[in-house]
Amino acid sequence: MKGQHRFINxxxxxxxxxxxxxxxxIFVYMFGILIPDEAVAxxxxxxxxxxxxxxxxxxxxxxxDLFMRxxxxxxxxxxxxxxxxxxxxxxxxxxxxxxxxxxxxxxAFVNWIIDLVMSVPHxxxxxxxxxxxxxxxxxLLIGIAATHWCSLARLIRGEVLQLRAEQYVAVSRKLGKSGxxxxxxxxxxxxxxxxxxxxxxxxxxxxxxxxxxxxxxFGLPPEQPAIGIILSESMRYLSTGMWWSAVLPxxxxxxxxxxxxxxxxxxxxxIDPYSAQQ
Numbered sequence: 235m236k237g238q239h240r241f242i243n244x245x246x247x248x249x250x251x252x253x254x255x256x257x258x259x260i261f262v263y264m265f266g267i268l269i270p271d272e273a274v275a276x277x278x279x280x281x282x283x284x285x286x287x288x289x290x291x292x293x294x295x296x297x298x299d300l301f302m303r304x305x306x307x308x309x310x311x312x313x314x315x316x317x318x319x320x321x322x323x324x325x326x327x328x329x330x331x332x333x334x335x336x337x338x339x340x341x342a343f344v345n346w347i348i349d350l351v352m353s354v355p356h357x358x359x360x361x362x363x364x365x366x367x368x369x370x371x372x373x374l375l376i377g378i379a380a381t382h383w384c385s386l387a388r389l390i391r392g393e394v395l396q397l398r399a400e401q402y403v404a405v406s407r408k409l410g411k412s413g414x415x416x417x418x419x420x421x422x423x424x425x426x427x428x429x430x431x432x433x434x435x436x437x438x439x440x441x442x443x444x445x446x447x448x449x450x451x452f453g454l455p456p457e458q459p460a461i462g463i464i465l466s467e468s469m470r471y472l473s474t475g476m477w478w479s480a481v482l483p484x485x486x487x488x489x490x491x492x493x494x495x496x497x498x499x500x501x502x503x504x505i506d507p508y509s510a511q512q
Contacts, residue, residue, distance in 0.1 A: 259494065294476075311460050315437050431505060441487070448462025
């Protein structure tokens with residue numbers, strides 16, 4: 235009873251922290267979306283001001299409030315990250331199921347594609363894909379989604395192979411159930427936890443790659459207040475002593491990435507009973 239009591243307390247704490255982190259991230263995202271354009275408008279009278287109570291993160295060279303612009307840009311980066319992660323996770327599930335349920339040649343081909351994609355550095359591959367699709371938001375989304383599905387696809391493939399060897403799946407086949415019925419009733423329900431955990435853990439990588447590609451000039455357009463654009467603009471003025479224009483937005487980006495990554499680990503602990511008992 236004592237061990238069970240500890241297990242319940244630990245699991246409850248994990249659930250509470252997961253909910254808290256989710257609320258914080260949703261609040262930051264929604265707050266950034268609701269910031270009006272007037273709040274990030276420029277004013278040369280307020281240009282290059284250091285952090286103060288009036289401007290928490292100071293202002294940039296055009297007099298724009300960096301705190302408001304960082305939150306608004308963070309919502310843009312999070313939107314791109316969510317969309318790219320969702321597309322990548324769907325691709326991973328589809329490819330993993332095809333590899334595990336298809337022929338031996340299909341499995342070998344999928345594994346070859348995964349090895350090929352993973353052998354090229356993500357940043358270089360995203361730049362090439364983004365450039366090929368005309369850069370901008372469309373090219374960035376396609377580039378991130380096309381490079382972040384491989385690890386989850388291998389996980390899904392292994393899970394499907396394990397599920398296909400289960401006795402209840404063999405019984406369903408002997409009862410005359412079709413492959414589609416087995417997929418919908420036995421395989422997909424078991425893949426839902428892996429899908430959501432993989433989606434959340436893919437999200438911080440997508441945000442970082444969006445910021446890095448936009449920083450290099452191959453992502454979102456300069457007029458878009460994304461974190462990568464803010465950091466790219468700040469590089470011109472670091473030598474003049476405007477440290478706050480790069481340090482503070484960069485710290486916010488790192489903090490959000492760490493929070494999402496931690497929430498993914500907590501969610502995996504909740505879903506996986508073995509991890510929850512550690």
